[in-house]
Amino acid sequence: MKINIDLLRELEQSIDIFHPEKGKIPIKMLGFGEISLVFKILDDSEHLAYKRIPIFDNEHQVKRHIWAYREYNKLLKERVGLNLPDYDVAWFKDQEGKIQFYCVQKKINSDSVGNRVIHVLKNDEIKTLVLLVMRELKKVWGFSKKNSVIDLGLDGQISNFAIINYDPNNPKVNLDTKLYYLDTSTPMIRVNGIEAMEAVLFLKSAPSFLRWLLKALFLEETVGRYYEWRKVTIDLIANFFKEQRPELIPSLIRLVNKFFREEAPEFEIEPITFEEVQKYYKSDKNIWVIFQSVRKFDRYLKTKVFKKKYDFYLPEKIKR
Ligand SMILES: Nc1ncnc2c1ncn2[C@@H]1O[C@H](COP(=O)(O)OP(=O)(O)O)[C@@H](O)[C@H]1O
Ligand SMILES: [Mg+2]
Numbered sequence: 001m002k003i004n005i006d007l008l009r010e011l012e013q014s015i016d017i018f019h020p021e022k023g024k025i026p027i028k029m030l031g032f033g034e035i036s037l038v039f040k041i042l043d044d045s046e047h048l049a050y051k052r053i054p055i056f057d058n059e060h061q062v063k064r065h066i067w068a069y070r071e072y073n074k075l076l077k078e079r080v081g082l083n084l085p086d087y088d089v090a091w092f093k094d095q096e097g098k099i100q101f102y103c104v105q106k107k108i109n110s111d112s113v114g115n116r117v118i119h120v121l122k123n124d125e126i127k128t129l130v131l132l133v134m135r136e137l138k139k140v141w142g143f144s145k146k147n148s149v150i151d152l153g154l155d156g157q158i159s160n161f162a163i164i165n166y167d168p169n170n171p172k173v174n175l176d177t178k179l180y181y182l183d184t185s186t187p188m189i190r191v192n193g194i195e196a197m198e199a200v201l202f203l204k205s206a207p208s209f210l211r212w213l214l215k216a217l218f219l220e221e222t223v224g225r226y227y228e229w230r231k232v233t234i235d236l237i238a239n240f241f242k243e244q245r246p247e248l249i250p251s252l253i254r255l256v257n258k259f260f261r262e263e264a265p266e267f268e269i270e271p272i273t274f275e276e277v278q279k280y281y282k283s284d285k286n287i288w289v290i291f292q293s294v295r296k297f298d299r300y301l302k303t304k305v306f307k308k309k310y311d312f313y314l315p316e317k318i319k320r
Contacts, residue, residue, distance in 0.1 A: 001088045002046050003104055011041070012094050017310055030110055031159070036185065040107055049085075049107040051185050054311040056099040061198065062091055065187070068196040069103065072187035075152060080143045082136060082181045083164060098311075103185040112166030113182070114158035115243050117173070125173040126248060127255055132179055133161055133236065134259045141229045141267065153188030153226035154181075156236040158243065188226050195223075230269050237272070238281040250274060 007025060014024035021027060026042040030049055038051045056062040066089050076082045085106040094100050110116065114133075118126050137156055144151045160183035163173065189196040225231040237252050257271040302308045 001048070001086060001104065001106075003048065003088060003090045004041075005090055005092055007041065008050075008090060008100070008102065009092060009094065012100050030107070031113070047107045049105045050090075051103040051105070053101050053103065053185060056091075056101055059099070062099050062101055065101070065197060066091070068187035068189060069185065071196065072152075072189050073184050075143075075150070075189065076140070076154075076181065076184060080139050080152070082139065083178060084184060085180055085182065087184065105182070108162050108180060108182075109166055109168070111168040112162045112164075114161040114163075115239075117163060117166070117171060118158060118240075118243060118245060120171045121173055123248065123251075126245075127251065128175060128177070129161075129163075129173050130158075130236070130252055130255060131259065132173070132175070132177060133158070134233070134256060135263070136161070136179055136181065137229060137232065138264055141264075144227075145267070149192055151190040151193070151227055153190075153223075154232060155183050155186070155188075155226055156232040157183075157239050158236060159183075159239075188223070190227065229267065230272065233269075234272055234277055234280050235284070238277050238284065241278075241281045242285075249277060253277065 011023065011025040011027070016023045020037060020039065021029060027039040028042055029037065029039045031038040036051050036053050038049055040047075040049055056065065069089060073084060073087055077084050085108055087106075088104045089102065090104055091099060091101040114129065117129065121129065133156060137154065140152050140154045160181060162180040162182060164178040164180055187197045225235070233256050237249060237256065240246060240249050240252065253272055253274060260267065260269040260271070299310045302310045
């Protein structure tokens with residue numbers, strides 16, 4: 001994979017964090033999460049997707065993270081058997097000595113990503129897609145179940161999966177469809193119960209004065225839940241509220257419960273209820289709304305009051 005570090009340096013020097021697409025190096029945003037910003041560089045013949053993660057204070061931290069990232073990707077690909085786009089990382093110290101870090105992946109067709117396709121597929125095909133996602137998840141939890149040392153976590157949201165060989169002109173999903181898993185930048189590996197990644201990094205983008213509070217309130221719950229298949233599944237389904245397809249939720253709950261019963265009985269997972277999904281969705285929504293508004297305030301303080309640089313891109317109102 002050919003990554004042009006000089007171009008990234010130039011990009012960092014000129015990035016307009018309020019309007020990332022208007023900087024000197026032309027980029028197009030492919031997606032953004034609560035912390036990261038995923039973009040492509042226009043006219044990039046390598047067709048790469050860059051995920052910018054501005055959370056590292058020192059070399060030790062970034063190196064440890066890269067180690068965990070590579071381990072995680074390798075395990076998911078070689079031992080678990082998920083399909084991942086080709087990947088790499090890039091990092092450097094910018095002019096001010098600050099660490100800039102990117103996860104880099106082969107760019108896949110944006111139309112093929114789960115949260116897009118659920119707006120064009122037929123309802124039956126969406127159900128098939130969720131079934132296929134459940135089969136990918138079973139590989140992950142099957143691995144952890146067999147392995148007495150390593151536990152893997154995964155973020156099963158529909159926006160983290162994409163359809164391989166997707167044809168936007170003829171969108172289709174059937175039981176033979178293969179999926180990519182995209183969201184590997186937060187390495188969730190526990191070795192004998194100990195987190196390989198510094199979990200605290202996850203909250204690095206929250207303002208410092210509130211970090212301890214968020215940590216106490218949410219960190220165990222937010223990171224821990226990605227290791228539990230049942231919770232990850234609730235998260236996957238609750239996502240359909242956010243993606244504005246709530247009418248599908250009852251049938252998806254029936255589908256995953258049937259899946260647990262028939263395809264994964266050895267995991268002894270209790271059936272999921274609608275009330276649970278709804279309650280979860282409301283509390284999750286609150287966590288992120290608080291998180292984002294606190295960050296907006298922090299950005300205001302840093303840029304307007306203290307005239308300092310702000311590292312993060314903050315999405316405009318995310319529809320939830
Ligand atoms: N390799 C890629 N090619 C094209 N788009 C991508 C790629 N990786 C991520 N994206 C887009 O960016 C979004 C966020 O990426 P993801 O890795 O899930 O990060 P986050 O941690 O922010 O959820 C994805 O839902 C997808 O739309
Ligand atoms: Mg994601």
